[in-house]
Amino acid sequence: LIFAACFNGSSHPIGWVASHRLHHSYSDKPGDISSPHGGGFWWSHLRWLWQTDRPDRTRWCPDLDRPSYRFWEIASGPVVALSFLFGLLFDPVAWLWLGPVRLVWVLHAQCSINSISHMGRSSRFGDYSQNVTWLTPFILGIGENWHFNHHRAPGQARIGRGPQIDLGWCAIRVLQCFRLCGARPKEN
Structure with a gap:
């Protein structure tokens, strides 16, 4: 399952879990790194992924500080690269749909959870x-x-x-x- 998440560009479990736990601790309040109520729709949809400091893993997910999870910090980059190139096994059209189009689709699907699902009252x-x-x-x-x-x-x-x-x-x-x-x- 971790391989599949990395293959779809979701990063490694330590980073994802730390961000998720921080979000739940401060949901839509000051300190929530991905809330649209602190930075607007585009902040919560994409910008927070690149423009925030990473949450402290020793605070938010010390239970994941094990070799089996740390491995994915190193492996997630090559796995995403593999997923991007996977379509080349077939033809250029397959590469387009199985590489960049799929990764952009999945990215926006994941990001919609933060932006659209937190825009309510x-x-x-x-x-x-x-x-x-x-x-x-x-x-x-x-x-x-x-x-x-x-x-x-x-x-x-x-x-x-x-x-x-x-x-x-x-x-x-x-x-x-x-x-x-x-x-x-x-x-x-």
């Missing part, structure tokens, strides 16, 4: 996270369009409620069938 929980129902047909975030649910129960693997389609949860269930998930995620 303040909730009774004190942040601006929201469920974005109209994103469901686009399968942008594999269930992350239910971002408000994620902020209410960040430790839950399933973030869709009731009839809400949660493809991330479906993927976890499939991985469980093949015994590729070590721990059974808690249902809501």
Whole structure:
């Protein structure tokens, strides 16, 4: 799974987890590195990725300071390069769609979670996270369009409620069938 995340340009787990935990600690308040309420839509969509200091990993994810995770700090760059060149195995058109177009699509899908899902009104929980129902047909975030649910129960693997389609949860269930998930995620 980490390889697949790196292949799609999501960086390495230590960096991602540190940023995610920091975001949840200060969600839409001063200190949240990716909130649109501190820097606007484009800040939360892309700019924070390149224009902020990286969160302190010793504070935000000391549990990931192990060789198996540190390996991906080194390997993530070559894996992204491999993913970019992967389409060349087929032809130039495949390279275009499997390389740059795919990476840009995935980048904007991931970034939409921060920008679009945090542009709502303040909730009774004190942040601006929201469920974005109209994103469901686009399968942008594999269930992350239910971002408000994620902020209410960040430790839950399933973030869709009731009839809400949660493809991330479906993927976890499939991985469980093949015994590729070590721990059974808690249902809501």
